[in-house]
Amino acid sequence: MKHLIPAAAFFTFLLSSCDTKDPVTPDPDIPPTVSGVYIVNEGGFGKSTSSLSLYVPDSGKSYGDVFFAANGRGLGDVANDMVIHDGKGYIVMNNSHRIEVISMTTHLSLGTVQLPGNSPYQAVILNAHKGYVTNYYKGSVSVFDPATFQVLTEIPVGKNPKGIALHNGFVYVCNSGDFSADSTLSVIDVAADSVVKTVTVGLGPNDAAVDGDGDLFVRCYGYQDWGNPANSKAGSIAVVHTGTRSLQAVIPLPLVQHGHPGRMAVSKKGTGYVATGAAVLSFDTKTNALRSTSIERANIYGVAVDDVQDRVYLTDAADYVRNGTLFVYSAQRTLLDSVTVGIVPGRIVLK
Amino acid sequence: MMTGVFRCMTTIALMISLLVCAPETPPDSARLFPMTEQVVTGQRLPVDVTRLPSPVQTADSQFIAAAGIRTAAEAAGLASGTLLRSYGGGGALRSVSLRGLAPEYSLVLLDGFRYTSFQIGTVDLGLVSVNDIDRVETAPGGGSAVYGADAVGGVINIITRRPARAFGAETGAGFGSSGMEHWSASVTAGGTDGSLRVSAERERASNRYPFVYDDGAVRMTLERSGADYVSTAGSVMAAIQTGGSEFRLHLRASDADRGQPTTVSGPVQDNRARLHDADRFVSLRGTVPAGESFALSAGLAYRNNRQSYLDPRIGLDAWYENDQLQFVHQTDIVVAEGHSVAAGFDLIIASIASSEVHASRRRQFSIFAASSHRPFREVDLTLYPALRYDSYSDIAGGVSPRLGINAAVPWLPMLRVRGTAGRNYRVPTFNDLYWIQGGNPSLRPERAFSADAGVTAMTEWHGLYTAEATWFTVRTTDKIVWQPVSSSLWSPKNLSEVASSGTELRFSAELFERAVMVRYSHQFTSATVVKGGSVNDPSEGKQLPYTPKENSAVTASFTGGGASFSIIHTFTGYRFETAENDPRFVLSSHSVTDLHLTYTYSMSAGSIVLSGGITNLFGTEYTIITGYPMPLRQYRCSVRFIH
Numbered sequence: 005m006k007h008l009i010p011a012a013a014f015f016t017f018l019l020s021s022c023d024t025k026d027p028v029t030p031d032p033d034i035p036p037t038v039s040g041v042y043i044v045n046e047g048g049f050g051k052s053t054s055s056l057s058l059y060v061p062d063s064g065k066s067y068g069d070v071f072f073a074a075n076g077r078g079l080g081d082v083a084n085d086m087v088i089h090d091g092k093g094y095i096v097m098n099n100s101h102r103i104e105v106i107s108m109t110t111h112l113s114l115g116t117v118q119l120p121g122n123s124p125y126q127a128v129i130l131n132a133h134k135g136y137v138t139n140y141y142k143g144s145v146s147v148f149d150p151a152t153f154q155v156l157t158e159i160p161v162g163k164n165p166k167g168i169a170l171h172n173g174f175v176y177v178c179n180s181g182d183f184s185a186d187s188t189l190s191v192i193d194v195a196a197d198s199v200v201k202t203v204t205v206g207l208g209p210n211d212a213a214v215d216g217d218g219d220l221f222v223r224c225y226g227y228q229d230w231g232n233p234a235n236s237k238a239g240s241i242a243v244v245h246t247g248t249r250s251l252q253a254v255i256p257l258p259l260v261q262h263g264h265p266g267r268m269a270v271s272k273k274g275t276g277y278v279a280t281g282a283a284v285l286s287f288d289t290k291t292n293a294l295r296s297t298s299i300e301r302a303n304i305y306g307v308a309v310d311d312v313q314d315r316v317y318l319t320d321a322a323d324y325v326r327n328g329t330l331f332v333y334s335a336q337r338t339l340l341d342s343v344t345v346g347i348v349p350g351r352i353v354l355k
Numbered sequence: 356m357m358t359g360v361f362r363c364m365t366t367i368a369l370m371i372s373l374l375v376c377a378p379e380t381p382p383d384s385a386r387l388f389p390m391t392e393q394v395v396t397g398q399r400l401p402v403d404v405t406r407l408p409s410p411v412q413t414a415d416s417q418f419i420a421a422a423g424i425r426t427a428a429e430a431a432g433l434a435s436g437t438l439l440r441s442y443g444g445g446g447a448l449r450s451v452s453l454r455g456l457a458p459e460y461s462l463v464l465l466d467g468f469r470y471t472s473f474q475i476g477t478v479d480l481g482l483v484s485v486n487d488i489d490r491v492e493t494a495p496g497g498g499s500a501v502y503g504a505d506a507v508g509g510v511i512n513i514i515t516r517r518p519a520r521a522f523g524a525e526t527g528a529g530f531g532s533s534g535m536e537h538w539s540a541s542v543t544a545g546g547t548d549g550s551l552r553v554s555a556e557r558e559r560a561s562n563r564y565p566f567v568y569d570d571g572a573v574r575m576t577l578e579r580s581g582a583d584y585v586s587t588a589g590s591v592m593a594a595i596q597t598g599g600s601e602f603r604l605h606l607r608a609s610d611a612d613r614g615q616p617t618t619v620s621g622p623v624q625d626n627r628a629r630l631h632d633a634d635r636f637v638s639l640r641g642t643v644p645a646g647e648s649f650a651l652s653a654g655l656a657y658r659n660n661r662q663s664y665l666d667p668r669i670g671l672d673a674w675y676e677n678d679q680l681q682f683v684h685q686t687d688i689v690v691a692e693g694h695s696v697a698a699g700f701d702l703i704i705a706s707i708a709s710s711e712v713h714a715s716r717r718r719q720f721s722i723f724a725a726s727s728h729r730p731f732r733e734v735d736l737t738l739y740p741a742l743r744y745d746s747y748s749d750i751a752g753g754v755s756p757r758l759g760i761n762a763a764v765p766w767l768p769m770l771r772v773r774g775t776a777g778r779n780y781r782v783p784t785f786n787d788l789y790w791i792q793g794g795n796p797s798l799r800p801e802r803a804f805s806a807d808a809g810v811t812a813m814t815e816w817h818g819l820y821t822a823e824a825t826w827f828t829v830r831t832t833d834k835i836v837w838q839p840v841s842s843s844l845w846s847p848k849n850l851s852e853v854a855s856s857g858t859e860l861r862f863s864a865e866l867f868e869r870a871v872m873v874r875y876s877h878q879f880t881s882a883t884v885v886k887g888g889s890v891n892d893p894s895e896g897k898q899l900p901y902t903p904k905e906n907s908a909v910t911a912s913f914t915g916g917g918a919s920f921s922i923i924h925t926f927t928g929y930r931f932e933t934a935e936n937d938p939r940f941v942l943s944s945h946s947v948t949d950l951h952l953t954y955t956y957s958m959s960a961g962s963i964v965l966s967g968g969i970t971n972l973f974g975t976e977y978t979i980i981t982g983y984p985m986p987l988r989q990y991r992c993s994v995r996f997i998h
Binding site: 141 | 570571572617618620621622623624625668669670671791792836837838839840888889892893894929932933934935936937938939940941943944981982
């Protein structure tokens with residue numbers, strides 16, 4: 005009989021329920037409608053840790069994840085880009101293979117544009133009925149309806165398209181050739197939704213942005229040969245005339261001095277910024293030349309320019325595992341503020 | 356928190372009740388429990404298994420068969436202090452971590468030889484079938500003083516079967532969910548002087564198992580795609596006994612071709628990546644006694660592993676070929692009654708050729724001495740000092756000392772206290788050092804101090820009852836962390852400091868000549884970053900990602916009348932996915948139950964064994980690693996003919 009005691013103790017032990025309660029996320033007090041700076045945090049690839057941070061310049065306040073706060077769920081896997089159009093935000097979820105559409109007032113999800121297997125990268129919106137998104141794995145651009153969230157058609161372009169820009173009825177697509185090699189820009193006529201020209205720019209075109217004069221600046225990464233660094237090729241910024249849709253200038257970025265260029269932003273007031281390993285370089289979009297002034301901050305991941313408040317926003321992705329930081333600079337390169345944002349903060353979008 | 360305290364209290368109550376309710380026994384515990392001395396993992400010299408300084412848990416062939424265990428990963432993953440990490444069902448990568456540390460902090464041995472790859476520091480234990488395994492010994496706790504590099508969290512020793520000394524043949528076939536087919540055959544022959552076993556097995560599956568995809572916005576049941584696999588393995592084992600000496604030869608070859616699906620991050624999966632593993636292993640070990648108190652043993656092992664990874668989606672075609680030659684020598688000496696010493700040296704030559712890693716070679720030379728001493732005749736106390744020196748051709752080596760102790764409580768002979776303290780280390784992997792895209796040849800080994808202390812209560816009543824509680828701590832400095840050097844280049848550095856501590860509770864009952872076996876383990880783990888890689892690192896003080904603060908496993912098996920029934924129930928607490936422990940990104944806790952039934956029909960020509968099993972009986976939706984869903988309910992059945 006006395007041997008029942010250890011048995012009873014054992015089963016009491018088993019029956020004591022395990023601690024199954026997950027930690028709870030506190031509800032942040034987010035203002036319902038604000039203008040501000042949205043930071044699209046990619047999160048870890050395959051980990052669904054993307055988030056959408058909000059920084060309000062007027063108050064200096066920041067909010068860690070406005071999407072989660074509004075919807076009670078995470079954004080998904082690798083938020084690469086966000087475009088704001090007609091009160092809606094279109095967040096390109098690269099490894100979730102969709103575009104998450106949110107209200108820019110409440111941040112509530114309004115629906116999704118499904119792009120299965122496409123690995124969407126960046127998007128532009130033409131009007132209420134047509135948007136374009138690059139498909140990194142498929143080597144194409146999908147045309148979608150921003151109102152109904154339906155995919156309308158698909159346009160083949162070059163290898164591993166990433167950056168995309170829209171100007172005067174033409175969409176410019178950067179064919180990065182990340183897994184092979186490409187150095188071209190595909191030009192799509194939005195009237196026909198077909199490629200009307202292919203422009204050779206430089207090795208590894210990644211980003212494209214249009215300045216105040218209508219010139220298109222294309223950040224080309226170059227080529228990196230890990231096995232034999234002597235074979236690596238320098239990056240550059242290619243300048244494309246959008247009237248003739250042809251290459252008109254190249255701003256070289258020598259490897260020894262700058263390494264391979266990171267992200268780029270172009271203001272409408274004549275200044276562009278490109279991140280390099282050691283600093284964020286500035287260049288003159290009128291003369292197409294590097295300036296001697298730069299923002300001395302290394303390993304910057306995301307870059308954006310606010311022409312209204314004359315500010316430059318930079319993000320540091322730290323070790324790409326932990327939360328990153330948003331830095332706010334004046335146009336005179338004075339650090340004004342810094343706040344913690346999400347994991348791998350990449351795209352910075354102004355509202 | 357309250358349930359944890361409650362469980363601790365009930366475990367203590369359980370241990371006390373074992374003591375209070377133990378039958379009247381003479382004070383000498385030697386008369387209570389078997390005193391067989393054997394070499395167990397963690398010690399490297401023959402010791403009385405009831406007097407170990409740190410816990411060693413054995414999943415032997417009887418337990419493995421009764422529980423329906425199929426791979427070494429499951430066998431090791433049920434032990435206390437362990438956590439099984441699986442990237443999916445079927446042929447997915449599976450590794451086991453010990454004491455809250457990542458799998459590369461555990462050393463895996465095959466018949467005592469190092470099996471852990473110097474390239475990545477881990478072993479895919481899901482590829483090691485139990486078909487040829489006699490037992491898997493899992494020894495949580497630092498073991499560098501005995502086994503050298505990478506034994507920081509502990510050691511997992513896979514011990515293959517000794518061929519039976521008689522003719523026998525066995526063939527079997529199994530079928531299951533997701534198109535699983537399994538075929539196996541073995542032949543054994545032998546006499547008094549030697550024996551031979553030849554075996555082969557093959558398994559394949561479409562592995563399109565169901566799982567629930569739920570991202571908060573979309574919820575649907577999907578089928579895993581691109582996870583099909585086919586694996587083939589064959590082995591030859593020979594043992595020769597002559598004049599008290601024994602020589603064992605083991606040849607093993609295995610191939611596995613597996614789909615490598617990526618994370619599930621949407622309703623549509625595009626999985627075309629494939630991984631091919633080809634593994635060749637040969638070992639020869641001889642043991643020669645030289646008198647009553649002296650024995651020599653030596654062993655030679657060679658392993659060749661070629662792995663290729665192809666992902667057409669991103670144009671990746673990578674391959675890695677590792678060669679590893681080992682020579683081990685050991686001398687066992689019984690110095691005097693109660694005093695034994697094992698000393699020897701290890702020599703390892705390892706090399707890698709790869710499309711992703713610079714061709715490299717490592718030579719390791721090590722000398723070690725481990726001993727056990729009972730210094731007092733009148734006191735039941737054993738000391739286990741051990742010391743090992745390792746030198747490497749390409750990185751810094753060092754000295755790893757350890758001291759262990761085990762003692763009976765004088766007034767309660769069935770209660771024993773034990774503990775160890777020592778220094779351990781993990782070597783940088785070939786990937787860390789020589790990866791073409793950013794490897795850092797200047798890395799130093801990670802250094803660790805580990806200690807544990809525990810109590811064990813044992814008693815007999817129709818079998819053996821054991822209850823254990825162990826406290827442990829491991830503090831690792833110079834932890835290697837990959838950090839970005841530029842926007843496109845990452846490189847590893849010796850940066851951070853991590854501490855893991857916790858409590859392991861274990862209870863087992865083996866009754867009626869093991870017709871009834873119950874094993875229960877429960878652990879509480881706090882594994883945190885003490886010093887991060889940067890100033891004000893937000894991960895400092897936070898639980899390591901994917902490390903639950905709590906997990907447990909219960910296994911119960913019942914055998915009688917030719918039939919056996921077993922149930923395995925595991926619980927894994929919630930795990931943070933991010934270094935900052937962001938509560939938005941959490942893998943929920945889950946409980947999973949497996950059942951297994953076996954019936955053996957005996958006849959003159961042999962016996963037929965019918966078995967069937969259900970994994971994930973209640974269809975729990977869960978993932979162990981983010982984005983890699985585990986299967987819902989799965990079935991399998993098999994038939995074996997044994998002559």
